[in-house]
Each structure stands twice: as C-alpha cells, then as structure tokens.
Amino acid sequence: MFSNTYPDRAVVAEMVAKMLVEIKAVHFRSDKPYTFTSGLASPVYIDCRKLISYPRIRSAIMDFAVGTIQRGAGFEQFDSVAGGETAGIPFAAWISERMGLPMQYIRKKPKGFGRDAQIEGDMPEGSRVILVEDLTTDGGSKIKFAEAIRSAGGTIDHTFAVFYYDIFKDAPERLKAHGMTLHYLATWWDVLAVSRKNKYFDEKTLSDVEAFLNAPLEWSSRNGGISELPQKSS
Amino acid sequence: MRISDLLDIIENQGKGVRSYIECARICQERINEKPEDAASYYLLKIAANRFVDAYDDQPLLSNLADSEFLNFKNYVDQLHAAEQESDPAMKLSTLNRVAAEIANHKLLRSAV
Numbered sequence: 001m002f003s004n005t006y007p008d009r010a011v012v013a014e015m016v017a018k019m020l021v022e023i024k025a026v027h028f029r030s031d032k033p034y035t036f037t038s039g040l041a042s043p044v045y046i047d048c049r050k051l052i053s054y055p056r057i058r059s060a061i062m063d064f065a066v067g068t069i070q071r072g073a074g075f076e077q078f079d080s081v082a083g084g085e086t087a088g089i090p091f092a093a094w095i096s097e098r099m100g101l102p103m104q105y106i107r108k109k110p111k112g113f114g115r116d117a118q119i120e121g122d123m124p125e126g127s128r129v130i131l132v133e134d135l136t137t138d139g140g141s142k143i144k145f146a147e148a149i150r151s152a153g154g155t156i157d158h159t160f161a162v163f164y165y166d167i168f169k170d171a172p173e174r175l176k177a178h179g180m181t182l183h184y185l186a187t188w189w190d191v192l193a194v195s196r197k198n199k200y201f202d203e204k205t206l207s208d209v210e211a212f213l214n215a216p217l218e219w220s221s222r223n224g225g226i227s228e229l230p231q232k233s234s
Numbered sequence: 235m236r237i238s239d240l241l242d243i244i245e246n247q248g249k250g251v252r253s254y255i256e257c258a259r260i261c262q263e264r265i266n267e268k269p270e271d272a273a274s275y276y277l278l279k280i281a282a283n284r285f286v287d288a289y290d291d292q293p294l295l296s297n298l299a300d301s302e303f304l305n306f307k308n309y310v311d312q313l314h315a316a317e318q319e320s321d322p323a324m325k326l327s328t329l330n331r332v333a334a335e336i337a338n339h340k341l342l343r344s345a346v
Contacts, residue, residue: 027293027346034344035299037290039248045293045346086291108290224296226248 006067016064016162016186017194019057025050026191028201030208033223038138041225043212044188048134048162052090062094064185065160069095069130072183073158079127080154082106082119084145088133091162095132104129106145118148125153136161136182138168138229139175146180156180163187167216168229188213235264237274237314241307249299251290258282273329274313281309281336288341295344305339 007015020026027034030043051058080102083092089105096103104121111117123129129149131142142159149156159180165171166187175182192209195201201209212219221227240257247253261279265272285302309332316328 033296035248035250035294035296037251039250039253041248041296047293047346220248224248224300226250230247230252 006071012064013186013190014194016061017190019061020046020191021195021200023050023054023057028205028209030205035225038229039226040216041220041223043209046135046163049087061162061185062098065095066098068183068185069160077128078130080104080123080129082129082131082149084131084133084141091134092132106148119152123152123154127154129154129156131156131159133161135163136171136184137165139171142175142180143178146178158183167213237317238310240278241310244303244306249303251286254282254285258286271317274316277332277336278309278313281306284341293344293346298342298344309336
C-alpha cells in the first residue's frame with residue numbers, strides 16, 4: 001500500500017530537486033525568458049510531467065508524497081484523491097493507489113454539454129478530498145479546482161503538489177484563505193541550492209535565477225512581463 | 235469598447251494564456267451585446283481560444299508570445315478596418331480572409 005518511512009523534509013526536498021535536475025525537468029534561460037500563464041516573464045521553467053516516464057524516480061517521489069501528506073494532514077483525513085486536469089491526474093492515481101483511496105479527476109472547465117461534468121469518477125456527498133497537482137505557482141488553479149469539488153458536494157481542506165515555486169510569499173496564505181493547506185516536496189530554492197552545490201549550471205545563470213526568485217515581479221517587468229499580479233487569478 | 239482594445243488587454247496582462255482567456259471572454263460578451271459585429275468577435279474568440287489550447291500547461295518562450303501577439307494584432311487590425319467599411323462585399327471579403335488566416339495559422343511549440 002504505502003511505504004512507512006518518513007524521511008526528513010530537507011532530505012526529501014534535496015532528493016526531489018536532484019531528481020528533477022537529473023531528468024532535465026529543470027530549465028534555466030535568462031536570455032529568452034518564458035512567459036507564464038499569468039504573463040509573468042521568468043528565466044525558470046519546470047516540467048514535472050517528465051516524472052511520469054521515470055518509474056524509479058516517480059515511485060520514490062510518490063512515497064515521499066504520501067509520507068508528506070500523512071505527516072502534514074494525518075492518516076485518516078481523506079475519503080478520496082482528486083487530480084487536477086491534466087498534469088495532476090497521474091500523480092493523483094499513484095497517490096490514491098498508495099493510500100488505498102478512490103480517485104477522481106477535475107476538469108479545468110465543465111464539458112459544456114450533456115451532464116456538464118467537471119468532476120469525473122464517483123464522489124459521494126461529503127467526501128473529504130485532497131487535491132493533487134504537479135505544481136503550484138500562485139495557487140490560482142487550485143482555488144478553481146476546489147470550487148468545483150465544493151460545488152459537487154465534497155469538502156477540501158488540503159492540497160498537494162510535487163513542486164511549489166515559493167516565489168510569491170502569499171500563495172500559502174491565499175490558499176489558506178480558500179480553506180486549503182498546501183503540502184509539497186520541493187521548491188525553486190531547493191533546486192537552486194542543489195544546482196549550486198553540485199555545479200549543475202554556471203554561476204552567472206544561477207545568480208540570475210536567484211535574482212528572479214528574490215524579486216520575480218521586478219525581474220518580469222525588466223524582461224517584458226507583468227509587473228504586478230492580477231488581484232484575482234483566473 | 236473598440237475591437238482594438240482587445241490588444242491592450244493582452245499586452246497589459248503580459249501576453250500570457252490568462253490574457254487570451256480574458257480576451258475570449260470579452261469577445262463572447264461583445265457577440266451578445268453587438269450582434270451586428272458578431273462575426274469579427276467570433277473569429278477573434280476562435281483565435282484566442284486556439285492560443286489558450288496550445289499553450290496552457292505548455293512552455294511558452296517570450297519571443298514566441300511576442301510573435302503570436304503580432305499575429306493576433308494583424309487579425310484585429312484587419313477586422314477593425316472592416317468595421318469601418320461601408321461596402322458589405324468588402325467587409326465580407328475581409329472576414330473570409332481573416333477566417334482563412336486563423337484556420338491556416340500554425341502554432342509553434344516552444345523549445346525548452
């Protein structure tokens with residue numbers, strides 16, 4: 001069912017960061033920045049979806065995930081695990097398997113025809129759901145998914161992401177304001193630390209990345225992106 | 235609101251996916267409020283939603299976002315001119331031309 005081992009949080013963070021670099025899920029480029037969904041210009045990009053293709057790594061990460069959820073939220077707090085479309089779905093499947101719980105997935109928007117379903121799978125009224133996604137930036141998508149779960153009669157107090165950007169300091173508070181506690185394994189700061197320690201990238205690149213992590217909106221503004229976050233993310 | 239105001243919405247929101255979601259939402263509003271210009275707004279809604287479908291959850295390099303924006307601006311400029319056009323045949327010709335451009339536009343995947 002699940003591994004009853006609970007490694008130290010710092011060890012988990014370092015291992016997950018190294019795994020992400022190892023499978024080349026981490027991308028740094030300050031010369032041609034990325035444009036995020038929000039319009040933020042960024043020198044960093046992470047593709048957690050690559051994890052699904054590496055069974056040894058994904059198995060370890062799912063063990064860490066279940067341990068993190070149980071340590072942070074409890075062992076008997078959930079009736080089901082819901083994955084957010086699209087990248088959250090495989091991780092929700094593996095976590096639900098390890099926790100011995102049913103699973104659903106949530107569409108970004110209802111189909112718009114037929115039964116107009118936004119949640120796929122059975123979710124009995126009152127189910128206590130943990131929402132799973134691959135990553136969290138400002139928490140905007142999680143708030144939308146949580147609204148869908150609540151509209152369908154579920155309760156949601158916790159959400160899990162493999163990776164949390166940790167660049168917008170108010171993201172956990174924002175999720176808290178919407179009734180959710182965020183659990184995660186690693187952040188950009190962990191990736192930066194292992195990259196520096198192991199010299200995965202040159203120092204100039206890492207310094208530029210650090211400048212972005214310390215002041216993302218200022219970096220974005222200097223590089224053609226937004227200079228402030230919208231009050232309400234869509 | 236003028237059709238060209240859609241460009242400000244996208245630019246002010248950093249040319250990211252959310253700006254095109256907002257743009258598509260406004261286009262639908264305009265279709266309902268201004269049915270005489272519904273065809274123009276419907277074409278732009280299709281173009282905006284294609285951008286969203288292509289780049290939501292996908293890496294988008296800023297130079298590609300700029301290039302896609304210029305492409306979208308080209309549609310808006312042509313449709314803005316068509317709005318001022320009094321000759322129905324010319325107006326229809328512009329609508330057909332922009333529809334063909336949108337249908338044949340190849341969205342590119344950003345190399346990470």
